[in-house]
Amino acid sequence: MSAPAWALELVERVCADAGVAPPRLVWRTRRTEHSTGVARRHAGTIVVRAGVDPLDVRLTLLHELAHWLTPLPARRGRRRTPHHGRDFYRVAYALYRRHGLTDADALRLEAARYPSSLRHAVALGIAGADALLAERRERLRARPRRRWRILVPEHPVRLERDGRWTVCAVCRQRVVGANLARMRRARRPIHHVLMTWAEPVEEASA
Numbered sequence: 001m002s003a004p005a006w007a008l009e010l011v012e013r014v015c016a017d018a019g020v021a022p023p024r025l026v027w028r029t030r031r032t033e034h035s036t037g038v039a040r041r042h043a044g045t046i047v048v049r050a051g052v053d054p055l056d057v058r059l060t061l062l063h064e065l066a067h068w069l070t071p072l073p074a075r076r077g078r079r080r081t082p083h084h085g086r087d088f089y090r091v092a093y094a095l096y097r098r099h100g101l102t103d104a105d106a107l108r109l110e111a112a113r114y115p116s117s118l119r120h121a122v123a124l125g126i127a128g129a130d131a132l133l134a135e136r137r138e139r140l141r142a143r144p145r146r147r148w149r150i151l152v153p154e155h156p157v158r159l160e161r162d163g164r165w166t167v168c169a170v171c172r173q174r175v176v177g178a179n180l181a182r183m184r185r186a187r188r189p190i191h192h193v194l195m196t197w198a199e200p201v202e203e204a205s206a
């Protein structure tokens, strides 16, 4: 399927403004709200899977174009330049603003995918970013904590076959790899316990 005219024009314009050769745009669609994309420098392509929200499609294409304009420098020593770091977002937010997204929409859509983008947006002075970041931190603080719960109390492991797998006969947990080797070697039975995340308990409303 070929890319829509607006998308091809956008690629041409952004690359002409930056003075770089444009990628080949590969276009797919998906039936979800959000779009996804990837910029493949070695292949010379940007692939977009366009969802149904037109603003989100536009942001996704601009996001991949920002990658296209900000190639990662070669690794220097042990430190790696982050894929979605400050330099990337400086370019990305400028493109969003210049090519039809309000700061509010850009912040919202970008943060839906990469929450860490808000931190960079604040540093770059994007209007409204600090309020969104504060709101997000407040939400994380207020979220009920999940707790570990014991599903099967501590017991000696008894290995048995279950089809392709070796499981503990008591709790049916699969035992694999280094753990399995260790348990087979052990002279005395190894004990373990099966834990699970307990979902936060909602208050019953009567």
Ligand SMILES: [Zn+2]
Pocket (backbone or CB within 6 Å): 063, 067, 084
């Ligand atoms: Zn990205």
Ligand SMILES: [Zn+2]
Pocket (backbone or CB within 6 Å): 155, 156, 157, 158, 168, 169, 170, 171, 172, 173, 192
């Ligand atoms: Zn067990």
